[in-house]
Amino acid sequence: MNLTDEQKELGRRNFLKAIVGAPALVAFGAAAVARGPLRGGPVRAAVIGTGGMGRGLIAQCQKEFIDLKALCDINPKRRQAVAETMVKAGWPQPREYADWSEMLEKEDIEAVIIATPLWSHAEIAVGCLNAGKHVLCEKMMAKSETECSRMMEAARRNRRVLEIGYQRFYNPIYQAAYNNIIKQGLLGDVYTARLVWHRNGNWRRREDPPSPDFDPGKWGYPDWEHLLNWRLYKRYSEGLVAELGSHQLTVANWFFDAVPQSVYTTGGIYRHKDGREVFDHVYSTFEYPGGRTATFSSIESNAFEEWYEMYMGTKGTLILAKETDAYLFNEGESQSTRIEVTQQTSGPVADASATRPAGSPGRTINAATGTQVDRGISYKNEIAEFCSAIRTGKPVRCGPEKAMKSAVAVLTANAAAERHVRLDVVVP
Template identity: 50%
Template sequence: MIATPPWLHGEIAIGSLAAGKHVLCEPPMATDARACEEMISVAQKNQRILHIGYQQQYDPSNWAAYRNIMKQGLLGDVYTVEATHHTNSSARLESPSSDAKFDPRPWGYSSLEHLLNWRLYQQYSSGPMGDEGGSIVSTINWFLDAVPTSVQAMGGIYSYKDGRDVDDHVYATLDYPNARTAMLSVIQSNGFEGSYIQILGTKGTLILGNGESLLFMEERNGVTSVSTAAVSGSQPVLDASATRRAEGADHSALAQGAAATGGVREAFQNEIAAFCGAIRTGAPLRCSLSDARNVVLTCLAINKALKSQERVRPQEFA
């Protein structure tokens, strides 16, 4: 399992695959397209499993929303997707004084500050688009069953002029086939809306959250909540009582027979289980290498668009 800064993903994955190991690699797949192609090629040549850990596809609540809402066409025609990853944090780590004498140069980092804060420097990471932005792009691609044909972007280092060279604010527009557009903002100056993806269709709106999806149908008021649960026969699934009013609804107090299963932790566990299952039985994994590579191409295109202020096609990087 590779959980290093992204600039090392390609080198470690290729070496591991060539040594006959199956590889589960944290996203992004790599920081450039060439490394992605080589990783795929070495995995195929050595007949080893290479999987990029976009765990959103292993979140049961996301999967339930995809299968039960998106694939069933409940949203009608979708033209617009809005997505955010908003935080109010510099993401900067301070080095403990006890490590002051540590020399990270043999490992490719010019200083301890660079080693700790690799997310803030382009030479080690792809910036916010490779990191949180990439996960969002991966999920949008999955739900729209498509990859962007072109992107536009603006942004910059607005809040944290602390020596970093990656942007702390990125606003990107992604054009998908069939007149579909996704608007994505990754900012570090306000955490109000947190992280979500909102898919807007002619019949309804789907909001993907952490462990629960919300569905708003255009024709009527109110919201339908969709989540998942591991239902056990041995434990009560629900507890009967006198009527519990809507605002006081509480599934959790006693009943353990339908434990909620969505969320990040569950997604990670499922992903690792699926990776092991794929090694054991050859079962297909949910996010293909082609999908993971397409996310990298999109993020490279957004990063280029940020600099050029022009519309950029991800396929330029293929």
């Protein structure tokens, strides 16, 4: 999906016209960040997992919502580096742990953010919930339907908040698109959605172990390679459909207000024959009720299309690109301005810019002040509303039920690829 500058200008302008005066955009993009928890002060919390995702989430934590007391990671080098970064950013020195259960015993915390490899989600989340902690767990929810059910049951039994990290639910662009375009029927009848996540590179990571004698064996990894590149091995990972596609599939479920009935998947290890076990190219077709279809493709050999979601209806087409841009085209139009969402000010909540460089993703412009806002607003909102849910009882925006339905569809897609058959998606 590549648009000319003229098409982008038209598409952005159409999107802005569709959401003019949108209360969801104002309330969600600004007020949620402004209010803070209504009582009880910042939530005392810890982070388990200080890899790339954990570091990213910590960077979006706001002190008025969350009080980070401790870090846990089995990699001491990574854990120490994150602690040092936090102190430089003005946080108190966090206490450090390699064992999450020890941390739960010693720390006076209310909540935990989990950003560990997929296969460990259920064990850690259930342990934290049973210890009386609220949990924000990164996506995908868990590695099996049974594990998802265990997490949901632990949250219900212990009456604790459980949220899964699908930040698009907290993205003002997606909220505005859903409330003011999808729900209002501006696209007409939508039978087709295209979910794309294309990259030209290698998922394999290269990094030295924290010490020459570092042994991750007691945590279930036979060597450093399997810990560092856990995403490439089936024991720990569900591959591209889980790590990337589940983000987009969860939105498709949201926008279609349904879950897939069946799925067929093909793919293989075509480019990177380096000992990995998960596909580097994958193509899934998810069939929804009412004759609707969502296709997902993820490749590691070409980045021309990058990543986006496209919803094609009888009256129009909605494109959500890279979590920062939105384009709306009326059926028959051929021409497009970037949706640029701002945080709380007295100025506009959404500004259009046809001159913003295409090579500057993840930044938004506040026309009233000229201030740039980081794309992390989705993660900021996610963490802030998680904390607010703990304090006020307000429901979270994704929640384990939606996340489990997405996980079951992903797991079925992978099973269909292994068996080379179309499979029904059976969601409990």
